[in-house]
Amino acid sequence: MRTLAHARTSLGAVSLTLALIGATAPEARAQQLASPADGFWYIGGDLGYTRQKFSTDRPGWTGVSSNNLAVGFRGGYQFSRYVSVESTVSSLGAVEAESGGSKDKFIIGAWTASVVGHLPVTERFSLLGIASVGWVDGDRSGDVESRNRSAGLLTLGVGAAYAFSPNWRLRGQYTNFGKLSWKGSNDAAVKSQTFTLGVDYMFR
Numbered sequence: 001m002r003t004l005a006h007a008r009t010s011l012g013a014v015s016l017t018l019a020l021i022g023a024t025a026p027e028a029r030a031q032q033l034a035s036p037a038d039g040f041w042y043i044g045g046d047l048g049y050t051r052q053k054f055s056t057d058r059p060g061w062t063g064v065s066s067n068n069l070a071v072g073f074r075g076g077y078q079f080s081r082y083v084s085v086e087s088t089v090s091s092l093g094a095v096e097a098e099s100g101g102s103k104d105k106f107i108i109g110a111w112t113a114s115v116v117g118h119l120p121v122t123e124r125f126s127l128l129g130i131a132s133v134g135w136v137d138g139d140r141s142g143d144v145e146s147r148n149r150s151a152g153l154l155t156l157g158v159g160a161a162y163a164f165s166p167n168w169r170l171r172g173q174y175t176n177f178g179k180l181s182w183k184g185s186n187d188a189a190v191k192s193q194t195f196t197l198g199v200d201y202m203f204r
Helices: 002-034
Strands: 040-055 065-078 083-099 102-120 125-142 147-163 168-182 188-203
Touching: 040 083, 040 102, 040 168, 065 102, 065 188, 083 188, 102 147, 102 168, 102 188, 125 168, 125 188
Parallel strands: none
Antiparallel strands: 040 065, 040 188, 065 083, 083 102, 102 125, 125 147, 147 168, 168 188
């Protein structure tokens, strides 16, 4: 009888321990998702579309707007729930413009270094504000003129992120890359804006 009572007591203790572990596991998981004790590195990629608009002051050119595929790859470091820094390389697609029977093509890309502010809304979901500096590059080629153009970039973006596991999060954002201009007798400009959706892998 004493052995049976001891077994029942041990079984009760094990059950209580398992219940406590089960009760605290979701809370620990949520804490890991929401507020890591230490900073961590992350990498990510995006796909989406670029809204591009061609403009010029020269007569005879047809103003063109087009939607193109946007592709981006980034790496960064998140210091806390509220702030991270990252670097991104983006392909913004191309736009074509016509003047009579002539046609020029403008291919646009960018590199940015950004500070990202994270505003937690829930344990998994955050709003993002992105301030970036960098470089935007354009390759113009065609019948009228062939010339590369690069310029410094200062831009702002907004977005949102959802952590669906401790190591993965979904991220969507809007970025305005501004206008890249070609000066001269055949002046032209291309304005680019992107809407993207991607994922980050977090090394933690």
